[in-house]
Amino acid sequence: MTDTPFKICVAGVSGRLGRSIAHEVIRRLDTVLTGALVSADSVHRGADAGEIAGTGFLGLEAVVSLETACEGADMVIDASLPDFTAAMAGRLAARGGPGLVTGVTGLSSEQQKAVETAARMIPVLQASNFSLGVAVMERLLADAARLLPASEFDLEIVETHHRRKTDAPSGTALMLGRAAARARGEALEDRAVYARPRTGGARKSGEIGFSAVRGGGVTGEHEARFLAAFEEITLTHRAFDRYIFARGAVEAALWLKDRPAGLYSMQDLLGAA
């Protein structure tokens, strides 16, 4: 006898990431797409979720009601946009579930607080990047930041994304910066430099600099450069296809199943070294 497939609702199903996740949920044998959520203004409202995901007719309509979309679902995977993420997290917490895996970036501090508050009631896994490679890069970066003196090795994080991305720097770049600052025993906000004015003077010791490049169809590239006077160490991750995010999101949802309320990350999924 086979196990019952894990029931997943995808929020933001018509977006670039949402379609890719829905495609993966439909393709796998251990998961089933039971809900597809779109915005009230969506041109995809009422469309078939399988058609949206590119897997062919599924017989599941994309809806605007969260109640309808998550009926019977074991987990919601969120690929929408920050305002909806914050609102949805609160509504899921109020109704006691299902749990939430969210990959949405660019949240304001208030929106982030809403996600953290919801995580007191339901399990929430929040990840700026669902790829396994980036989770490993985060660990390597923390090690490098701990081992290399900040006074000698200047850290610059450079990211490149497609022309349609709306937030900058990317959630992943910020997450990497936070990991490095934490490893140095500091808070990112005390060290981050997000833009360099034309006549801003020399770089200060210990800064963590960010540069965001936008253009074309780049799926996502992150580079962490430790630049010293006579040497450089660079960690680079390049996403070749959104499939890596979709696969990671579904793995995260399966991992989150039956966990108690709390805020989890890809580092929890990766486990102890």
Ligand SMILES: NC(=O)C1=CN([C@@H]2O[C@H](COP(=O)(O)OP(=O)(O)OC[C@H]3O[C@@H](n4cnc5c(N)ncnc54)[C@H](OP(=O)(O)O)[C@@H]3O)[C@@H](O)[C@H]2O)C=CC1
């Ligand atoms: N964690 C990770 O690994 C990754 C994270 N991301 C992040 O995911 C987010 C989405 O990125 P991307 O897919 O490129 O963006 P898109 O703009 O392509 O997709 C977002 C979609 O959300 C939908 N949406 C907006 N409001 C609502 C709402 N109220 N309810 C339901 N759906 C809504 C919109 O579609 P419609 O109006 O049709 O509903 C829109 O198409 C970004 O924050 C991005 O940074 C992206 C890639 C990987």
Ligand SMILES: O=C(O)C1=N[C@H](C(=O)O)C[C@H](O)C1
């Ligand atoms: O918007 C995107 O496309 C991506 N966003 C995420 C981020 O902001 O870090 C992850 C990935 O790099 C793609």
